Amino acid sequence: MNRTSLAALLFIGLGAGCATPQPETPQAPQAGADGLVAVRSGRVDQLFLRPGNELAGYRKVLLDPVAVELDRDWVSQRHGNNYRIQPSYPRYKGPEEVTQETAAAVSSSLAKAFRASGFEIVEAPGADVMRVSAKVSDLFINAPDIVSPGYAKNLTRDAGDAYLALDARDSVSGRALARVQHHAIARETPRGNYANDPANALWMETLFQRWADNCAAELAQRDAHASLK
Numbered sequence: 001m002n003r004t005s006l007a008a009l010l011f012i013g014l015g016a017g018c019a020t021p022q023p024e025t026p027q028a029p030q031a032g033a034d035g036l037v038a039v040r041s042g043r044v045d046q047l048f049l050r051p052g053n054e055l056a057g058y059r060k061v062l063l064d065p066v067a068v069e070l071d072r073d074w075v076s077q078r079h080g081n082n083y084r085i086q087p088s089y090p091r092y093k094g095p096e097e098v099t100q101e102t103a104a105a106v107s108s109s110l111a112k113a114f115r116a117s118g119f120e121i122v123e124a125p126g127a128d129v130m131r132v133s134a135k136v137s138d139l140f141i142n143a144p145d146i147v148s149p150g151y152a153k154n155l156t157r158d159a160g161d162a163y164l165a166l167d168a169r170d171s172v173s174g175r176a177l178a179r180v181q182h183h184a185i186a187r188e189t190p191r192g193n194y195a196n197d198p199a200n201a202l203w204m205e206t207l208f209q210r211w212a213d214n215c216a217a218e219l220a221q222r223d224a225h226a227s228l229k
Contacts, residue, residue, distance in 0.1 A: 034176040048180075050176065057128060060119060066135070071139060105204070109208040116213070117220040132168050139162040141160040159199070159204055163183050164181075166178075186207040
């Protein structure tokens with residue numbers, strides 16, 4: 001074999017090895033067991049919606065009572081300096097009171113958010129009614145975090161945090177329509193701030209309202225999500 005033939009053979013071999021791969025055909029999102037698919041969101045950590053434009057048929061919302069679970073370290077007061085010195089005095093609020101106040105705040109925030117997004121809040125199921133259930137888990141509120149009654153002031157950067165979940169279903173059939181999961185932190189500023197019950201309540205209520213607004217906005221964006229098929 002002469003040099004010209006050898007060069008041609010090498011060129012063909014190299015060309016075959018460096019062929020440009022063909023782009024893969026995009027695959028449609030795969031629905032989970034409940035029929036929902038993951039959707040990219042700039043508002044919440046995880047958003048799942050039913051494919052198609054089914055949400056457009058729901059303009060009424062039935063709100064279930066909000067479920068609240070406290071962080072176990074908050075309940076046992078095993079956090080901060082309390083790990084070294086367990087408090088021997090009653091805390092500023094009991095778990096039951098905090099749970100009830102949180103449930104009321106989240107329920108109020110959801111009702112306000114859905115109304116602002118054009119939904120009607122109703123009291124009974126119906127053919128065009130979306131049933132919304134919300135849950136707050138691992139709720140932790142920082143203030144007041146003290147080790148003795150002698151501590152008059154407390155400083156914190158975060159008022160608290162919680163994992164927030166929302167589930168939307170057809171109120172008659174129970175068919176899943178949407179699901180939201182989000183971890184929210186009530187961060188006040190980069191520096192320390194006085195921590196007390198009124199201040200932290202304000203920051204946590206602001207956190208709940210922002211989350212509720214984001215959930216309602218995502219479910220109201222029917223046209224933006226209608227491409228899911």
